[in-house]
């Protein structure tokens with residue numbers, strides 16, 4: 378165990394990427410980086426981290442911003458619940474806790490959007506507390522180094538890896554050790570074809586010895602993907618266009634998009650045209666081909682229908698805005714992608 382710790386910490390010193398959240402112990406910046414980096418690649422996360430630290434240099438700035446501004450700045454990063462939690466938590470820290478960031482693992486974990494991994498990361502990186510991080514990289518490194526065949530997505534596997542990870546923590550330098558094992562998994566012990574012949578652990582790694590590298594870590598469950606069918610209606614009259622705010626507890630909550638009808642199954646254009654006729658008394662003059670948008674557990678199948686007028690009866694949910702102002706609203710990535718490729 379001591380060799381493992383020493384070797385990966387030495388490797389980290391020589392190979393780590395220079396990233397701005399690694400040069401600070403300010404819990405606000407570390408928390409920002411950790412929320413941004415959840416489900417996000419480092420290169421993309423870096424861009425958003427710089428934007429957020431520039432636009433909101435203190436927790437008070439973030440807490441005082443409007444939700445629309447925060448969602449706008451988050452646009453393109455996906456998983457918008459993270460941005461809403463970020464904003465809600467900033468308000469609690471700024472106003473209820475008077476700007477003092479919680480400094481114990483349990484208090485940090487009680488913040489919205491913070492689970493075991495993020496609480497351990499903030500506790501160790503900001504306060505150098507002895508909590509081991511367990512993310513996808515750590516699962517991979519430990520499962521290969523020890524050749525563990527317990528599934529990482531089973532409750533028994535999760536408990537086992539959490540225990541092992543905690544046992545592997547050195548007696549000091551918790552922050553550096555946690556950064557080292559994660560970076561080692563991200564750059565050296567990569568998912569496919571890791572370069573084991575140049576690995577500092579090559580003589581100690583049990584999966585290498587047992588030729589099971591490609592089988593580690595073990596996962597049991599397949600992610601079930603839900604197919605959804607969205608029909609967006611672009612009602613446009615000269616420079617006026619209609620948007621709606623998505624308020625229901627679902628994907629894209631609090632974001633804006635064109636009025637939408639969701640159908641349970643793939644629905645043909647003729648059927649949709651008769652629905653539009655019944656609901657709005659209008660027929661589209663054109664429609665897009667199907668656009669597929671993949672989320673973590675959902676596949677969105679979207680078709681956009683073009684109308685050259687606004688509906689005679691405007692629903693209360695409809696927001697009439699200028700076509701030039703669409704980008705001022707926080708939009709789901711799917712809508713953003715559509716606008717990049719279509720002149721509205």
Ligand code: SF4
Nearest residue numbers: 566571573576579582
């Ligand atoms: S020897 Fe290969 S599988 Fe083992 S820790 Fe190193 S890179 Fe990962």
